[in-house]
Amino acid sequence: LSPEALIAFSTSVIVSASATLDVSVVxxxxxxxxxQTIQGDGRITGVVHTTSSSRILPGSATAAxxxxxxxxxxxxxxxxxxxxxxxxxxxxxGGNDLLVYHGEAFxxxxxxxxxxxxxxxxxxxYRLMNYTGLKLDNFAxxxxxxxxxxxxxxxxxxxxxxxxxxxxLTNRSLxxxxxxxxxxxxxxxxxxxxxxxAQERFFDNDIVLF
Numbered sequence: 705l706s707p708e709a710l711i712a713f714s715t716s717v718i719v720s721a722s723a724t725l726d727v728s729v730v731x732x733x734x735x736x737x738x739x740q741t742i743q744g745d746g747r748i749t750g751v752v753h754t755t756s757s758s759r760i761l762p763g764s765a766t767a768a769x770x771x772x773x774x775x776x777x778x779x780x781x782x783x784x785x786x787x788x789x790x791x792x793x794x795x796x797x798g799g800n801d802l803l804v805y806h807g808e809a810f811x812x813x814x815x816x817x818x819x820x821x822x823x824x825x826x827x828x829x830y831r832l833m834n835y836t837g838l839k840l841d842n843f844a845x846x847x848x849x850x851x852x853x854x855x856x857x858x859x860x861x862x863x864x865x866x867x868x869x870x871x872x873l874t875n876r877s878l879x880x881x882x883x884x885x886x887x888x889x890x891x892x893x894x895x896x897x898x899x900x901x902a903q904e905r906f907f908d909n910d911i912v913l914f
Contacts (some may be wrong), residue, residue, distance in 0.1 A: 706730075721745040727748065733753055733775075735754075736752070737758060739757050740759075749775060754784045755784070760803070774805075788820065790819055792825060803833045811839075811840045817832065817847050824909055828869075833865065856869070875911060
């Protein structure tokens with residue numbers, strides 16, 4: 705892109721595996737417009753800034769991939785949410801999203817991370833991001849998107865990495881007990897556990913009986 709260029713009217717910019725989006729000469733760096741998603745398995749070169757409603761997606765919204773950013777600075781708006789698709793394979797890049805940054809300064813700015821399981825996750829360590837240079841600030845500690853009984857913990861303690869630690873818990877077998885409530889949601893305890901008769905709420909991947 706030229707120094708004053710801006711892809712203002714495209715809601716989706718796809719950077720394919722063999723492609724490079726070069727924003728290295730854009731004055732002040734490329735600020736992704738609100739509502740725009742840059743996605744794919746390719747490479748972005750130059751300084752990149754996110755806004756609260758913009759998105760950077762490795763792969764796509766429904767398929768995992770690896771997206772690389774190369775530039776002196778990459779910073780995230782404090783209201784920005786990073787989304788990662790993960791599978792049941794904990795191998796780095798093994799069907800999971802991976803964001804790679806090569807540069808001097810990466811600013812997480814307490815932005816959030818959301819996980820979208822495209823298969824049931826397994827216990828282990830999932831690599832979400834590799835980076836070089838300094839990481840200024842951390843991501844928010846609470847991870848969004850967990851509707852299962854699993855425990856998700858964000859690990860930012862290793863330089864050059866951002867990891868998700870998953871402890872996959874056993875799903876429960878539940879029987880519908882509508883006399884408590886007619887609502888089927890992720891909050892109401894209108895289920896009875898078959899093994900101990902405890903009143904339970906439903907989590908994704910539970911086994912249910914009516």
